[in-house]
Amino acid sequence: MEDAEFLQKLKEKIEASSGIPIQLVIDHEDKRKLLVDLGASPVKVTLGADVLENASLARMFSQYAILCLKERRVVQEQEFLLYLRRN
Numbered sequence: 001m002e003d004a005e006f007l008q009k010l011k012e013k014i015e016a017s018s019g020i021p022i023q024l025v026i027d028h029e030d031k032r033k034l035l036v037d038l039g040a041s042p043v044k045v046t047l048g049a050d051v052l053e054n055a056s057l058a059r060m061f062s063q064y065a066i067l068c069l070k071e072r073r074v075v076q077e078q079e080f081l082l083y084l085r086r087n
Contacts, residue, residue, distance in 0.1 A: 003052050006052065006058075007024060007026065007052075010024065010051070010058060010062055011024040013062060014045065014062050014065050014066055014069070017066045018065075018066050018069035018070055019069075020042075020043055020069045021042045021043070022042055022043045022044070022045045022065075022069070023040065023042050023043070023044045023045070024045050024047070025044060025045070025046045025047070026046075026047055026048075026049055026051070026052070027046050027047065027048050027049060028049045030048055031048040031049045031050040032048045032050055032057075033046055033047065033048035034046070034047060034048065034061050034064060034065075036064075036065050036068040036069070036074060038068070038069075038072065038073065038074070043069060045065045047061050047065075060084075063080075063083070063084065063087075064080055067079075067080060067083050
């Protein structure tokens with residue numbers, strides 16, 4: 001799958017799961033970046049470029065973004081780990 005197609009599917013998954021439109025940005029300099037900017041319109045989700053190389057990382061980052069969007073706040077690491085254990 002091409003990177004553009006993968007990113008489009010990832011964006012659609014996040015939007016469908018959260019019910020919130022987003023702007024998905026890939027950071028090629030900070031390859032492990034994960035940032036959800038709830039103050040932007042639409043909400044800006046920035047993921048490091050490593051998501052293009054590692055499907056597990058992409059899944060975890062997308063789950064974090066979905067949880068933040070559903071909660072309408074940036075969640076803490078411990079809270080996210082509990083969320084992952086339940087799902």
